[in-house]
Amino acid sequence: MEVQWIAGGVCAAKGFKANGIHCGIRKRAGKKDLALILADHPCDAAAVYTRNKVYGAPITVTRSHLTDGKARACLCNSGNANTCNADGVDIANAMCDALARTAGVNASDVIIASTGVIGQPLPLEPIVSGMPALVAGITPDPAGAQAAAEAIMTTDTRDKQTALVIQIEGTPVTIGAMCKGSGMIAPNMATMLCFITTDADIDSALLRDALTTAVDATFNRVIVDGDTSTNDMVSIMASGVSGQCRIVSKGPNYDLFVEGLTIALERLAREVARDGEGATKLLTVNVNGSPDNETARAIARSVTASPLVKTAVFGSDANVGRVLCAIGYAPGDFNVDNIAISIASDAGELPVCERRVTLAFSEEAALTILKRPEIVINIDMNQGEGASTAWGCDLTYEYVHINGDYRS
Amino acid sequence: MEVQWIAGGVCAAKGFKANGIHCGIRKRAGKKDLALILADHPCDAAAVYTRNKVYGAPITVTRSHLTDGKARACLCNSGNANTCNADGVDIANAMCDALARTAGVNASDVIIASTGVIGQPLPLEPIVSGMPALVAGITPDPAGAQAAAEAIMTTDTRDKQTALVIQIEGTPVTIGAMCKGSGMIAPNMATMLCFITTDADIDSALLRDALTTAVDATFNRVIVDGDTSTNDMVSIMASGVSGQCRIVSKGPNYDLFVEGLTIALERLAREVARDGEGATKLLTVNVNGSPDNETARAIARSVTASPLVKTAVFGSDANVGRVLCAIGYAPGDFNVDNIAISIASDAGELPVCERRVTLAFSEEAALTILKRPEIVINIDMNQGEGASTAWGCDLTYEYVHINGDYRS
Numbered sequence: 001m002e003v004q005w006i007a008g009g010v011c012a013a014k015g016f017k018a019n020g021i022h023c024g025i026r027k028r029a030g031k032k033d034l035a036l037i038l039a040d041h042p043c044d045a046a047a048v049y050t051r052n053k054v055y056g057a058p059i060t061v062t063r064s065h066l067t068d069g070k071a072r073a074c075l076c077n078s079g080n081a082n083t084c085n086a087d088g089v090d091i092a093n094a095m096c097d098a099l100a101r102t103a104g105v106n107a108s109d110v111i112i113a114s115t116g117v118i119g120q121p122l123p124l125e126p127i128v129s130g131m132p133a134l135v136a137g138i139t140p141d142p143a144g145a146q147a148a149a150e151a152i153m154t155t156d157t158r159d160k161q162t163a164l165v166i167q168i169e170g171t172p173v174t175i176g177a178m179c180k181g182s183g184m185i186a187p188n189m190a191t192m193l194c195f196i197t198t199d200a201d202i203d204s205a206l207l208r209d210a211l212t213t214a215v216d217a218t219f220n221r222v223i224v225d226g227d228t229s230t231n232d233m234v235s236i237m238a239s240g241v242s243g244q245c246r247i248v249s250k251g252p253n254y255d256l257f258v259e260g261l262t263i264a265l266e267r268l269a270r271e272v273a274r275d276g277e278g279a280t281k282l283l284t285v286n287v288n289g290s291p292d293n294e295t296a297r298a299i300a301r302s303v304t305a306s307p308l309v310k311t312a313v314f315g316s317d318a319n320v321g322r323v324l325c326a327i328g329y330a331p332g333d334f335n336v337d338n339i340a341i342s343i344a345s346d347a348g349e350l351p352v353c354e355r356r357v358t359l360a361f362s363e364e365a366a367l368t369i370l371k372r373p374e375i376v377i378n379i380d381m382n383q384g385e386g387a388s389t390a391w392g393c394d395l396t397y398e399y400v401h402i403n404g405d406y407r408s
Numbered sequence: 409m410e411v412q413w414i415a416g417g418v419c420a421a422k423g424f425k426a427n428g429i430h431c432g433i434r435k436r437a438g439k440k441d442l443a444l445i446l447a448d449h450p451c452d453a454a455a456v457y458t459r460n461k462v463y464g465a466p467i468t469v470t471r472s473h474l475t476d477g478k479a480r481a482c483l484c485n486s487g488n489a490n491t492c493n494a495d496g497v498d499i500a501n502a503m504c505d506a507l508a509r510t511a512g513v514n515a516s517d518v519i520i521a522s523t524g525v526i527g528q529p530l531p532l533e534p535i536v537s538g539m540p541a542l543v544a545g546i547t548p549d550p551a552g553a554q555a556a557a558e559a560i561m562t563t564d565t566r567d568k569q570t571a572l573v574i575q576i577e578g579t580p581v582t583i584g585a586m587c588k589g590s591g592m593i594a595p596n597m598a599t600m601l602c603f604i605t606t607d608a609d610i611d612s613a614l615l616r617d618a619l620t621t622a623v624d625a626t627f628n629r630v631i632v633d634g635d636t637s638t639n640d641m642v643s644i645m646a647s648g649v650s651g652q653c654r655i656v657s658k659g660p661n662y663d664l665f666v667e668g669l670t671i672a673l674e675r676l677a678r679e680v681a682r683d684g685e686g687a688t689k690l691l692t693v694n695v696n697g698s699p700d701n702e703t704a705r706a707i708a709r710s711v712t713a714s715p716l717v718k719t720a721v722f723g724s725d726a727n728v729g730r731v732l733c734a735i736g737y738a739p740g741d742f743n744v745d746n747i748a749i750s751i752a753s754d755a756g757e758l759p760v761c762e763r764r765v766t767l768a769f770s771e772e773a774a775l776t777i778l779k780r781p782e783i784v785i786n787i788d789m790n791q792g793e794g795a796s797t798a799w800g801c802d803l804t805y806e807y808v809h810i811n812g813d814y815r816s
Contacts, residue, residue, distance in 0.1 A: 051737070054735060054736030055736070083729065084766050086765045119727075119728045230732070230733050230736060307715075311812045312812070315812030319525075319527075320492070321491065321492055321526020321638070324491075324492050324526065325462060327461075327462060329459070336462050353492070356492055357492055357527075358493065397805050397808050399715075400803060403716055404723030404804075
């Protein structure tokens with residue numbers, strides 16, 4: 001599919017404004033901590049959520065608000081996850097109420113999210129105090145999307161936005177998104193938080209199916225540290241003002257939308273992996289020749305998640321044995337006798353294993369490949385048609401530094 | 409059960425001699441790399457192995473040698489895992505042959521093991537050249553056990569030995585063991601390599617059952633980094649010369665033996681966790697009040713394995729949210745609403761969570777507890793009688809250092 005990449009993030013699609021401010025949840029003055037996306041009119045909306053049994057209060061509230069498939073705003077704070085607190089649901093509801101009063105929307109049309117430390121009370125006061133400035137500053141300009149994208153960051157080292165245009169029956173349809181990732185990234189879900197806007201006109205039930213399909217192919221294949229957050233959520237609002245014929249059933253137009261959405265989310269998923277806590281390298285693991293896709297996925301996940309593979313990637317060490325080891329303990333029924341492995345980057349590709357036996361490769365050639373910022377491990381199981389890809393990153397001193405000293 | 413702890417490791421039980429030398433597999437001159445345990449006579453023997461689908465050539469050979477339930481020697485090199493090499497089985501067989509010629513034992517009575525880097529050819533020459541000195545130096549003295557325990561170490565920072573005496577119908581029965589651990593530690597199996605000797609008189613089929621039971625309660629509950637090695641093995645040889653009435657069926661005497669064996673292996677399992685690669689702290693996670701033992705085990709594993717919990721333990725950070733998060737993504741069917749958590753060490757115990765809500769505890773008190781070298785996290789699920797324990801360690805800069813730079 002041909003897509004046109006454009007600027008503007010969550011403000012790229014028609015019908016949306018955004019803003020982000022520092023309201024005071026975080027102590028550091030410069031760091032924005034409250035983000036808002038506001039639609040001009042109520043939208044078809046959907047979300048997918050963490051599968052962690054312990055989930056944040058905002059998840060409870062958002063799930064309730066989206067039962068009617070409609071939303072008009074996304075409100076998200078960083079610096080505190082509002083999770084495992086006695087008053088969590090009350091606080092989340094009060095946040096929605098504060099936005100409703102100030103922006104003139106229904107509280108039940110608010111998608112609410114929080115990210116940051118778990119188990120510490122989230123003070124309502126700075127959010128309520130900051131609301132007028134947050135709402136007053138909303139704009140459809142890229143600057144609004146930028147401010148919002150910055151306000152949801154936690155240990156992310158850079159904001160993560162994307163936007164693209166696809167054609168549906170000759171009508172341009174725009175999909176934009178912002179997300180945050182970094183730590184606690186694992187299927188399912190990977191992204192912690194992603195907010196998507198589109199001017200597509202699509203029924204909310206189909207929107208939910210499209211979102212589930214696209215997330216499964218993208219964010220759910222990102223692994224940073226194997227932990228699955230309590231607050232992960234991907235939400236989408238569709239303003240319906242693109243002018244394309246409304247999608248009310250599955251068919252070619254629905255498929256086009258899913259494809260465009262998947263392309264947008266894959267770009268963000270790779271950014272999440274690349275910006276994993278402490279990461280210096282993006283690791284892509286491709287598995288082919290597996291008995292089936294599910295097994296390929298399990299193998300790709302096992303290799304991408306292995307701390308020993310991740311530290312080897314950090315050290316630019318072509319440690320084939322660790323890759324074979326991580327394949328070998330992946331769940332599933334598969335044969336390991338004909339495994340072939342190559343390592344690759346923009347500096348070239350090098351076969352390092354055939355028929356499960358490590359080849360006598362040039363260490364110098366391997367080092368040249370592994371010193372690059374984007375590393376690919378290609379695995380061919382040589383026994384079927386199953387294939388899958390997972391994205392991850394290396395495990396570094398900085399990961400330990402960030403997480404040994406996060407709360408303080 | 410009352411046990412008497414004694415010195416002597418694998419030489420403590422009657423009927424065994426041991427030695428360890430530097431033969432030249434490793435480049436560093438001082439580091440021993442070849443270990444031998446030799447029984448005076450053929451023993452009842454058993455072993456349990458890694459469940460990794462990619463497993464080392466020594467596993468293939470040992471499995472074949474133990475089909476008759478008999479063995480007389482354990483031969484183990486460090487510095488090279490002899491795994492994923494084209495000639496691996498030939499090399500492992502040649503090692504057994506070399507020992508057989510020199511020591512006058514049957515090659516098929518040799519338990520063979522290798523540990524170290526995967527996927528690099530293991531040179532036979534230094535092993536064959538070193539064999540006369542290895543065999544000539546065997547001794548039943550503790551020095552022999554010490555030399556053998558040192559020769560199986562890889563990134564272990566200290567050797568790991570234990571020995572104890574139990575009473576079976578008034579007759580003293582000794583169980584001794586050495587093991588190596590450090591990286592790649594995860595259920596199932598945890599230990600990489602453990603060699604056990606006993607002078608108990610017990611049928612080899614029962615010996616295997618006893619070993620499986622004891623390993624399941626000990627080594628299989630240790631988690632260092634979630635990776636499961638290709639070469640893990642726990643073997644046991646029983647010389648039968650204690651003079652106690654031979655155990656030929658399950659009953660009180662068999663139960664006594666299993667209990668003694670479990671106590672010995674638990675001590676080593678804790679040492680493996682404490683000496684996890686780069687570890688500065690031993691982490692024990694106790695789960696009670698779970699719907700059943702299996703669920704308790706899954707929860708204990710999830711918390712012990714979480715990189716975010718491990719880095720928090722390293723940073724002495726009472727990050728309750730990360731513990732709750734790791735409980736929440738454990739597999740199984742359980743309720744999370746009534747979780748209570750306390751943290752403990754020899755400096756005291758502090759409740760930090762009740763009914764899934766983080767308590768307002770003293771950060772100073774938490775820090776005092778978490779600064780200690782042995783940390784305990786007690787989790788009460790408050791919904792049943794299931795209980796389990798897992799042992800692990802913190803995740804540190806040193807782990808990254810060791811594994812980012814292991815092969816070179």
